[in-house]
Amino acid sequence: MKVACIESGPKNREKTKTFLKELCELAVNEGADAAGEISCQALPFADQDEKPSEVLPEKRSRHWPEPVYPKDDLKLALQKFRHAVIFRVESGKGGGDPGRCEALLKVYTIASKLESAGFYGGYHLALGLAAGSCREVFCGKEEKCQALKNGSPCRHPLRARVSMEACGLDVREIAARAGWTGEGFLVGMVFVD
Amino acid sequence: MAAKKATEKRHLKNGEALRELVGLALECGAGEAQVIDAGDVRFDPRVRLKCLIPPCYMSGQCGHCPPHGFSMEETQKRLSGYSHAVFFRVPVDSCFIASPLISEALIEHRMDDRSDLWGVGLSYVLVVQIAVLLEKKAAELGLRATGFTAGDCKDILCFFHSHCMALISQKKGCRHPDLARPSMESCGMDVFTMAARAGWETYPIGGTCRPGDVPQGALMGLVMLGEDNDAVRKASPTGQGLRPTVAALPDPPFKGFSHKMKVYREKHISLPNMLRIALWTRRRAFLRVMKNFRRMEGSWSGALKQMKNVQYL
Numbered sequence: 001m002k003v004a005c006i007e008s009g010p011k012n013r014e015k016t017k018t019f020l021k022e023l024c025e026l027a028v029n030e031g032a033d034a035a036g037e038i039s040c041q042a043l044p045f046a047d048q049d050e051k052p053s054e055v056l057p058e059k060r061s062r063h064w065p066e067p068v069y070p071k072d073d074l075k076l077a078l079q080k081f082r083h084a085v086i087f088r089v090e091s092g093k094g095g096g097d098p099g100r101c102e103a104l105l106k107v108y109t110i111a112s113k114l115e116s117a118g119f120y121g122g123y124h125l126a127l128g129l130a131a132g133s134c135r136e137v138f139c140g141k142e143e144k145c146q147a148l149k150n151g152s153p154c155r156h157p158l159r160a161r162v163s164m165e166a167c168g169l170d171v172r173e174i175a176a177r178a179g180w181t182g183e184g185f186l187v188g189m190v191f192v193d
Numbered sequence: 194m195a196a197k198k199a200t201e202k203r204h205l206k207n208g209e210a211l212r213e214l215v216g217l218a219l220e221c222g223a224g225e226a227q228v229i230d231a232g233d234v235r236f237d238p239r240v241r242l243k244c245l246i247p248p249c250y251m252s253g254q255c256g257h258c259p260p261h262g263f264s265m266e267e268t269q270k271r272l273s274g275y276s277h278a279v280f281f282r283v284p285v286d287s288c289f290i291a292s293p294l295i296s297e298a299l300i301e302h303r304m305d306d307r308s309d310l311w312g313v314g315l316s317y318v319l320v321v322q323i324a325v326l327l328e329k330k331a332a333e334l335g336l337r338a339t340g341f342t343a344g345d346c347k348d349i350l351c352f353f354h355s356h357c358m359a360l361i362s363q364k365k366g367c368r369h370p371d372l373a374r375p376s377m378e379s380c381g382m383d384v385f386t387m388a389a390r391a392g393w394e395t396y397p398i399g400g401t402c403r404p405g406d407v408p409q410g411a412l413m414g415l416v417m418l419g420e421d422n423d424a425v426r427k428a429s430p431t432g433q434g435l436r437p438t439v440a441a442l443p444d445p446p447f448k449g450f451s452h453k454m455k456v457y458r459e460k461h462i463s464l465p466n467m468l469r470i471a472l473w474t475r476r477r478a479f480l481r482v483m484k485n486f487r488r489m490e491g492s493w494s495g496a497l498k499q500m501k502n503v504q505y506l
Contacts, residue, residue, distance in 0.1 A: 003396050005407045036313035061261075064250070069245055071264035077238035112247070113431045116401060118407040124385045124397050127246055148251055151360040157300060158400060 004122035011122070016193050019121055023085045023114050023190065030085035030110045033185065037179035040081045040169060041189065046170035061145035062154065062160040064133035074167055081127075081191040085114060086178055088185040101140070105133045111161060114190040123192050129167060131186040133179040134160035164189050206234065209452050211277060211418070217330050218281045221488070222319045222481040224411070226281035227391055232419065234278060235390075236265050237270040237383040250300045256359035256367065257346035258373040265381030272339065272451040275419035277280055279327055283412045285316040289475075290410035296400035299348070304457075308466035315341075315470075315478045318347045318503060322485040326418040329489070337419045341380065343412040346373040350503055353456060372503070377415050384413050 002164025020037040029033035055065045062068050087110055091103040111128035135145055138156040147154040154160055164171050164187060175187050201228075211228045229504035244252050244259040251258050263271070274315040294305035304310050324340030331338035342349075347357045350369045361368040368375050377384045388395040388411070396407040454464065471479045487494035 001401065001403065001406045003398075003402060004394045006385045006397065008386065048205050063246075064254070067240075067245070069260045071262070071267075072241050072245070073238060075241070076261060077242050080239055093369075112373045113246075113334065116399065119399060120402070125237065125383075127239065127242060129246070147248065152256060152354045153250060153254050154248040154252065157245050157252070161247040162245075171355065 001120060003120045007122060008051075013146075013192055019086055019118075019123070020083055020192060023117060023192065024087075025084065026111055026117055027087040027114055029098035030074050030113050031089070032110050032188075033090050034178075034180070035087035037083065037085050038174065040079075040084050040102045041065060044106050044173040045075065045168045046173070047168075050144050058144060059133070059135060060148065061133060061135040061160075062147040063134050063160065064135060066166055066168075067162045068148065073098055078118065078127075078167065078169075082192065083193045084133060084189055084191045086174060086189045088175070088180055088187050091184060091186045094152060101137060103186055104130070104132045104137045107186050108134075108137055108159065108161065111188045111190055112159065118190060118192050119172060126192050128161060128190040129164045129169070130161050130189065131165070133163070133166075139171070196235050199247035205209075208260050209402070210331070211264055211279070212420070213334065214279050214327055214330060214416070217278055218327060219486050220455040221323045221326055221480065222283060223323055223372070223414075224250065224284040225391075225393060226279055229278050229280050229387075231272065231278055231393070231419075232274045233387070234272070234415070235383040235387050236269055236381045238265055238381060239384075240378055240381050241265060242336075249345075250302075251288060251345040251348060253318070254360075255351075255357040256378050257373065258345045259379060262375055262379045268375075268380040268382075272417050274422070275337070275339070277418045279416045279418065279431065280387065280391060281320075281323060281414050281416075282388065282391075283316050283319050283414070284321070285313060285410040285412060287398075288453050289313045291318075291398050291402045291404045291407060293403060306463060308470055309462060311467055312470045312475050314352075315347065315482055316412050317344050318345075318482050319478060319485070320412045321346075321349060321374065321487065322376055324414045324416055326485060326488060331416065331418055335421060336463070337421050339417045340374045341377040341415040342374045343376050343378075343384075343414055343418075345376065345379075347450050369502075373498075377413060383394060388413055433506045476491065481488050 024035040034106060045163060067074060089103050089106045089110070092102050108130045111130045113126035115126050134156070139159050142155065146152045164174070171187050174189065175181070215228060241259045253260060256262065270389040289309055291299070294309050295313060297482065298305040300311050315486050320342045324342050328338040328340045336353055346369070350372055351357060354368070358365050363464045385395055385397065392413065395411065398407060398410050457464065483496060486499045489491055490499060
């Protein structure tokens with residue numbers, strides 16, 4: 001594996017552009033139906049379809065329906081990024097469909113791979129966001145999210161992650177930036193630079 | 194005129210003090226160390242998110258790691274009166290820090306059977322010791338100091354405990370208030386960029402990185418320094434910096450070295466492997482760690498007591 005040395009100054013624009021293209025290719029190779037690069041200027045934020053207060057306590061996790069990071073301003077951090085890659089995966093129909101779970105897992109896996117490629121490629125702050133609830137994908141059979149208990153770790157470290165909608169991002173608007181409209185697909189996003 | 198002379202004298206004194214602190218860092222085991230301006234400490238809100246998305250295996254498990262610990266804003270506020278910092282780097286062989294056994298062992302929270310984790314642990318302990326010793330020396334020189342280390346303190350100091358005491362009992366507090374310090378990254382400092390700006394070759398190392406992928410690994414630490422004046426006192430009123438302020442009740446994990454060895458055996462840590470690392474592969478780091486404990490405690494018996502209680506060693 002090629003690991004890039006961290007640079008001290010701002011990244012070369014051409015180099016970043018090429019790298020974003022490589023990430024899009026990687027997403028498709030990993031099973032995404034489509035991928036595209038977008039600018040992070042004026043990131044659109046929106047209310048979630050599912051109100052956090054309406055989610056039952058046993059369905060909650062540290063990342064869903066809203067991330068439990070009391071000391072960190074997620075919006076402020078995400079607004080620092082300038083470039084990102086988004087990808088889409090066709091989802092199964094219906095809420096409890098195993099096809100949907102499989103599609104969600106694919107989103108988590110691709111987000112992980114792209115984030116990792118960004119990290120080793122010289123963009124050490126690269127950050128991947130997935131779709132849906134991590135509990136649905138990884139801990140569906142568990143009674144509760146272990147990470148919500150003080151001092152206890154996540155059961156799936158380095159795999160579970162927060163989703164775009166839980167971060168408050170307007171997924172439809174962001175998908176539209178890549179020219180994707182309509183329904184029936186899940187979107188993941190990896191902030192690169 | 195007199196005021197100007199006093200300022201010049203103070204600056205000169207601080208310049209000497211800073212050189213002395215850099216010398217001490219190198220003497221205690223740092224590969225490189227340099228003085229930077231407090232303004233060169235780079236904060237980025239995205240750094241703490243890297244601990245949370247996806248969650249690191251230690252995220253939420255210790256009092257200093259996100260989502261707990263000091264937020265970027267809290268840290269910036271507390272460090273507002275500091276003027277300089279000593280930034281240091283402890284090199285670690287990539288065969289240890291990028292060992293394929295380490296990520297597995299850390300996720301499953303056990304030691305690996307080749308004791309590679311133990312070898313890396315030595316370097317983490319070294320970073321903690323250097324930060325603590327620099328704080329101590331700075332205080333002797335009349336400066337205020339706040340140290341930051343690398344990694345999570347629970348793995349370094351409380352590996353065999355199931356929980357961080359500071360998180361589960363405010364009354365009891367941290368088990369190692371004398372050694373535990375927040376890491377630079379847990380406070381939102383962009384360590385990689387700071388290291389690159391300092392001119393140090395830095396490579397990101399994660400769970401899928403392998404020894405041949407990077408020439409060398411390194412762990413970084415930082416000690417913020419300021420004159421003992423009103424501005425610093427106001428920002429950090431207790432004078433404790435970012436240390437855990439609650440005193441720990443004695444909670445020795447091991448009754449003695451024989452008990453420690455028994456626990457190690459139960460955790461499948463091979464004594465011959467540990468000896469191989471301590472006496473051969475990492476003998477310099479091991480000796481340095483022992484000497485640093487002696488320097489901190491003032492006697493070999495104190496050093497042995499610390500060696501007994503620190504979980505990695």
